[in-house]
Amino acid sequence: MKILIVGGKGIIGSKVSAHFSKKHKVIIAGRNSGDVNLDMTDSGSIKDMFEKAAYPELKDNIRINVVSSGLVEAAVVSGL
Template identity: 45%
Template sequence: MRILLIGAAGTIGSAVHKELVSRHEVIAAGRHAGDVRVDITSDESIAAMYEAVGKVDAVISTPGATYFGALEDMTPEHNEISIRSKLAGQVNLVLLGHPYVNDRGSFTLTTGILMDDPVLGGASAAMASGGVKAFVQAAAIEMPRGIRINNVSPNVLEESKEKYEPFFPGFVPVPSPRVAQAYRKSVEGGQTGKTYTVY
């Protein structure tokens, strides 16, 4: 398969790349690195990426940015960070991208544990993930040409433990290669409209 992997330089993206590259052609996309550059908060940048890459069998989008901070001090502008990147950015990858995906291809987006199991400071991130999850479930029933769509909801990663553990007390991190298997299930499997939780 020909796979477009957005966010390939991140922790999850690297693990997904490693998992898939031996069996597939993986085109790495990212803001600051990769075969093609993309800023998913910009429709123009997304459109230019698809134009440059052409037809693919799968599009994988890893995390996207979210705002993390106390609800009491959160402003609409703070929340907009999550809306523009993790929520609208990922949805727009689908809205602008489906013409570039081959028949019976797939989209795999990324959500996260906070939508099910919230932590202090995580309301904006939870919102973005919950929106993506519901979009995926609804979009699945009307994707054209048998294109599938799923999302992966990972726990905190082993690799990011030092950085995030203080904010996720009692969360037991998962190794990124295990998370990568959920993306593989979405790309190489046959399911659609699913949320693969890796908690």
């Protein structure tokens, strides 16, 4: 699992990051340190943070599974 921690280099965040990084992929966002530089006043910075924390390959897999199973077509036919 990927875990995004904002402020992961701070006093509390560093402890939380250390704990979760033992079993998970931890992405740290912060002002001047971490995996992603984050400026909460800049929408591009916020978007970049979420893109780096996302699973784009999972989204593609879900789309493939929905298309191949025919769920969308069944929902349309049933009137949902």
